[in-house]
Amino acid sequence: MSGIRYVVEGGRSLSGTITPAGNKNAALPIIAATLLTDQPVTLTNVPRIRDVETLVELIRSLGAEAEWSGRQSLRIHAREVRSVDLDAEACARIRASILLAGPLLARCGEVTLPPPGGDVIGRRRVDTHFLALQQLGAEVDSSRNYRFRASRLKGTDVFLDEPSVTGTENALMAAVHAEGTTVLRNAASEPHVQDLAEFLSALGARIEGIGTNTMTVHGASSLSGAEHAIGPDHIEVGSLIGLAAVTGSQLRIKDAGVAHLRAIRMNFERLGVRCEFDGDDVLVGAAQEMRIQSDLGGHIPKIEDQPWPAFPADLMSIAVVTATRCEGVILIFEKMFESRLFFVDKLISMGARIVLCDPHRVLVSGPSKLRAANLTSPDIRAGMALLIAAMCADGTSVIHNADQIERGYERIDERLNALGASIRREGV
Ligand SMILES: CC(=O)N[C@H]1[C@@H](OP(=O)(O)OP(=O)(O)OC[C@H]2O[C@@H](n3ccc(=O)[nH]c3=O)[C@H](O)[C@@H]2O)O[C@H](CO)[C@@H](O)[C@@H]1O
Ligand SMILES: C=C(OP(=O)(O)O)C(=O)O
Numbered sequence: 001m002s003g004i005r006y007v008v009e010g011g012r013s014l015s016g017t018i019t020p021a022g023n024k025n026a027a028l029p030i031i032a033a034t035l036l037t038d039q040p041v042t043l044t045n046v047p048r049i050r051d052v053e054t055l056v057e058l059i060r061s062l063g064a065e066a067e068w069s070g071r072q073s074l075r076i077h078a079r080e081v082r083s084v085d086l087d088a089e090a091c092a093r094i095r096a097s098i099l100l101a102g103p104l105l106a107r108c109g110e111v112t113l114p115p116p117g118g119d120v121i122g123r124r125r126v127d128t129h130f131l132a133l134q135q136l137g138a139e140v141d142s143s144r145n146y147r148f149r150a151s152r153l154k155g156t157d158v159f160l161d162e163p164s165v166t167g168t169e170n171a172l173m174a175a176v177h178a179e180g181t182t183v184l185r186n187a188a189s190e191p192h193v194q195d196l197a198e199f200l201s202a203l204g205a206r207i208e209g210i211g212t213n214t215m216t217v218h219g220a221s222s223l224s225g226a227e228h229a230i231g232p233d234h235i236e237v238g239s240l241i242g243l244a245a246v247t248g249s250q251l252r253i254k255d256a257g258v259a260h261l262r263a264i265r266m267n268f269e270r271l272g273v274r275c276e277f278d279g280d281d282v283l284v285g286a287a288q289e290m291r292i293q294s295d296l297g298g299h300i301p302k303i304e305d306q307p308w309p310a311f312p313a314d315l316m317s318i319a320v321v322t323a324t325r326c327e328g329v330i331l332i333f334e335k336m337f338e339s340r341l342f343f344v345d346k347l348i349s350m351g352a353r354i355v356l357c358d359p360h361r362v363l364v365s366g367p368s369k370l371r372a373a374n375l376t377s378p379d380i381r382a383g384m385a386l387l388i389a390a391m392c393a394d395g396t397s398v399i400h401n402a403d404q405i406e407r408g409y410e411r412i413d414e415r416l417n418a419l420g421a422s423i424r425r426e427g428v
Helices: 026-036 050-061 087-093 095-108 127-135 166-174 191-202 234-247 262-270 313-324 340-349 378-393 413-417
Strands: 005-009 015-018 040-044 065-070 073-077 110-113 140-141 144-150 157-159 181-185 207-208 214-218 228-230 251-252 274-280 281-284 301-303 328-333 353-358 361-366 375-376 396-399 423-428
Touching: 005 144, 005 340, 005 378, 026 040, 026 073, 026 166, 026 191, 040 110, 050 087, 050 095, 050 228, 087 095, 095 110, 095 127, 095 144, 095 166, 095 274, 127 140, 127 157, 127 214, 166 191, 166 214, 166 361, 191 207, 191 228, 234 251, 234 262, 234 274, 234 281, 234 313, 262 274, 262 313, 262 361, 301 313, 313 328, 313 340, 313 361, 340 353, 340 361, 375 378, 378 396, 378 413, 413 423
Parallel strands: 015 251, 040 228, 157 181, 301 328, 375 396
Antiparallel strands: 005 396, 005 423, 040 073, 065 073, 110 144, 140 144, 181 214, 207 214, 251 281, 274 281, 328 361, 353 361
16 A cells, blocks of 8 residues: 555534645646647646656656656656656556647657556547547557657548547547648537647647537747646536535635536535625635535436536545535436445445445435544545545545555645644654
8 A cells, every 4th residue: 555644633614715736637738738849838826746746757758858846847858759668657647648639749749658547447448549549640559658750740530439538638649730721529628628728829829619518729830938827627616625625614715717617516506505706716605505406306416527617527536525524315326437426435434325226326315424543545536525524524534545646636734734733744
């Protein structure tokens, strides 16, 4: 079992203001995309999390200069890029290593990538990446590692077999360097995909349809440098809303990017958790109704994930833990990942009333009073859900393998302690 554990004293209410970190899933493709230009790039609001540090290590190994010029500010200059063998262990630590495929193919004409890692939440297919890059003219071979080769990339009309987030991002990064025009259909449009497209535009790429499922990309032979601020992490904002609700906390979540929070707000309302928008801040009040809202006719409601702009898959674990503290019954239907819901056995051991119907669906009946427990975090979001459970449970819980939480949430112990939480970080 790996090194970091959190010792959490439950039962405390928090109060105050917290600013969400930059979006992990935007920072990662944007850092990969800096390899597309030989000019310097400055990125601000970059989350200092483990996945980012690993990707920075990987791009340095390819010859890019990358220096932190402030706590959240990263300067990258990929004057020269050599596509040599990438460290297999570093690639296996993160899902985002797959995002080097598009930029390296575009810049160097070939790339061999060891298989990516990332959360173990079910099968993580890469077929969409292969399909898209192949249609742009790459030869691909997955017999040993992932090998992509293209003497030139040529724009075309690409229909993605599913709106894969990183698949869309790889296609976008390859397309900006392709000859002619590329149309990407059935594309993902999550805030992080939009952020990447905005960054590429700041480098001089011409992209139409940002934020929709059809993007048109006009290829450019060279791109400039740029300064770009990573957008706020809407998954962290959603996690904080759930946390505030179950701990009876009053929080102002500052500069939260409310334009991206409609589906998130709507689904929390289904649990009887309401928040207000004040400019770009989110306000969560301490006295929430916490009563599950039935569908018309008194039917059992559900929360389900779907591609953007619907409710995000990465908030499903947070929705489950929040529901355990609400009055009523709700079905949580996770359509994307077949192992993400298995962590509910840990909530059940804490006293939650949950039926795991099948790998994709759980029925939660609340409210349950949660008891402290000795827990292990299986992935980023389940880890955060367990931290939330521990914070509202009676007694002191220990969360092992908190390294997983730190893959995605920056200094979460310090930041929550500043609001009144009691989380002691131990281990190395
Ligand atoms: C580094 C990064 O950005 N990781 C995110 C990215 O992973 P990633 O890009 O790996 O995830 P994908 O979008 O490719 O797909 C995730 C899974 O959902 C399935 N699928 C996808 C689209 C769809 O319409 N229906 C469907 O069932 C896919 O088959 C796949 O099994 O997007 C996921 C889905 O938002 C998030 O959980 C991850 O945090
Ligand atoms: C699943 C996630 O990350 P990754 O795709 O990097 O494993 C996540 O951010 O919840």
